[in-house]
Amino acid sequence: MLFNHPCFLRPARWLVPALAAASIMGCATAPSATATATAPIRVKVFVAAMFEIGKNTGDRAGEFQHWYERYWKDATPITVPGALGPVYCNADGVCGAVLGMGKVNSSSSMQAILLNPKFDFAEAYYVISGVAGTPPQRGTIADVSWGTWLVDYDLGHRWAPEENTPGAPTFMPRKGYEEYRRFQLNPLLVDWAMNLTVDVPLKDSDSARTYRLRYPDTAARRSPAVTSGTHMTGDTFFHGPGMSRQAQYIAKLYGADDYVITEMEAAAIALVVKRTHGTDRLMSLRGAVNFDQGNPNETTLQHLDPAPGETAGGFAETVENVALVGTRVVDHIVRNWGQWQGGVPAR
Known part of the structure; x- marks a missing residue:
C-alpha cells in the first residue's frame, strides 16, 4: 500500500523534530526512478559491417575502419549482450557495429542490438556495409553497389551436377520459405541512394587495372562505378561460372533484378530488421573485391587458391x-533529418 512507503510512516515520537523534518524533505525531493533513468539513444542511422581486420583505426582497414574514423573515433563503446562486438554512437545519432561474418553470426548480433533497451530504433535507417564478389559480366573490382533486392542463395534443394541433366540448374526452391528468401528494398530509398552517390569519385589501383585485363568481359574491364542490382546472400562461398549462372537463375526465378553481388549476410539481417521495424529504411551497400569466377585461362580452383601475386x-x-x-x-x-525522420521523402 502507498502508506506503507517509508516517506508516509509517522516518525517515532522520540525523534528530534528537526531530524524528522529533514527526513520528510528528503522524501519529498528524492528523484523518481523514471527521472533518473538514462533515455535510450535515438538512432538515426545504423551502419552494420561484418568484419574488421585488426584495430578500428590506425592499421590496415577492413569493412569498419573508415566508418569508425569518420563517425566514432571519440565514441565510448557500448557493450551489448549477444552481439559480436560493441556498438558505437555519436552525438548525431549515427551508430554502428561489427556484426560478424555469415548469416547466423550477423543476424544474431543484429537482433541483440535491436532488442537492447539502450537504443531506440523506431525511426532508424540501416546501411548493411561490406565487401563482396561480382560476376565479370556485370561488375568489376572496386565497384560499389546498392542492393535493389536481397536474395537468399541457400533456401531450397540442391544436388550434384553429375546427377542432373547436363547444363540444367541444380537448384529448386523449397516451399514455405517465400517470405524469407527474397526482399525487395524500398525502390524510393534506392533511388535516393543512387542519385546522391552516382557521381562519387571512386578510388582505383594499378594492380586492379592490370587484373581486369585478364577478363574479356566489357563490364570487368571498365573503371569502378556506383551500380545497383540484386545482392545474393549465401553462407557458401560459391565460385565458378556454373555457380554464377545458378545465382542469376535464382534471382530471375524469384522475380528479382540481375544478380550483381555475392555476399554472406544481407538477407539474414533484413529478416531480423523486417520482424522488428520493417525494411522500408534498409539499404545494402557492397564493394566488389573479387570476381565470382576465374578468367578463361584458369580453373575455378586456381582462382580460389591463387599463386602469390595473382590476386x-x-x-x-x-x-x-x-x-x-x-x-x-x-x-x-542526418543533415536533413526533418525531412527523413517520418520516412523516405518523395523525390
Missing part, C-alpha cells in the same frame, strides 16, 4: 570506396 588487388581502395559512397547518404539523412 585481384584493389581491396584497400574498395573498402574506402564503400565508405565514400555510404557516408554521403548517411550525412544527407
Whole structure:
C-alpha cells in the first residue's frame, strides 16, 4: 500500500523534530526512478559491417575502419549482450557495429542490438556495409553497389551436377520459405541512394587495372562505378561460372533484378530488421573485391587458391570506396533529418 512507503510512516515520537523534518524533505525531493533513468539513444542511422581486420583505426582497414574514423573515433563503446562486438554512437545519432561474418553470426548480433533497451530504433535507417564478389559480366573490382533486392542463395534443394541433366540448374526452391528468401528494398530509398552517390569519385589501383585485363568481359574491364542490382546472400562461398549462372537463375526465378553481388549476410539481417521495424529504411551497400569466377585461362580452383601475386588487388581502395559512397547518404539523412525522420521523402 502507498502508506506503507517509508516517506508516509509517522516518525517515532522520540525523534528530534528537526531530524524528522529533514527526513520528510528528503522524501519529498528524492528523484523518481523514471527521472533518473538514462533515455535510450535515438538512432538515426545504423551502419552494420561484418568484419574488421585488426584495430578500428590506425592499421590496415577492413569493412569498419573508415566508418569508425569518420563517425566514432571519440565514441565510448557500448557493450551489448549477444552481439559480436560493441556498438558505437555519436552525438548525431549515427551508430554502428561489427556484426560478424555469415548469416547466423550477423543476424544474431543484429537482433541483440535491436532488442537492447539502450537504443531506440523506431525511426532508424540501416546501411548493411561490406565487401563482396561480382560476376565479370556485370561488375568489376572496386565497384560499389546498392542492393535493389536481397536474395537468399541457400533456401531450397540442391544436388550434384553429375546427377542432373547436363547444363540444367541444380537448384529448386523449397516451399514455405517465400517470405524469407527474397526482399525487395524500398525502390524510393534506392533511388535516393543512387542519385546522391552516382557521381562519387571512386578510388582505383594499378594492380586492379592490370587484373581486369585478364577478363574479356566489357563490364570487368571498365573503371569502378556506383551500380545497383540484386545482392545474393549465401553462407557458401560459391565460385565458378556454373555457380554464377545458378545465382542469376535464382534471382530471375524469384522475380528479382540481375544478380550483381555475392555476399554472406544481407538477407539474414533484413529478416531480423523486417520482424522488428520493417525494411522500408534498409539499404545494402557492397564493394566488389573479387570476381565470382576465374578468367578463361584458369580453373575455378586456381582462382580460389591463387599463386602469390595473382590476386585481384584493389581491396584497400574498395573498402574506402564503400565508405565514400555510404557516408554521403548517411550525412544527407542526418543533415536533413526533418525531412527523413517520418520516412523516405518523395523525390
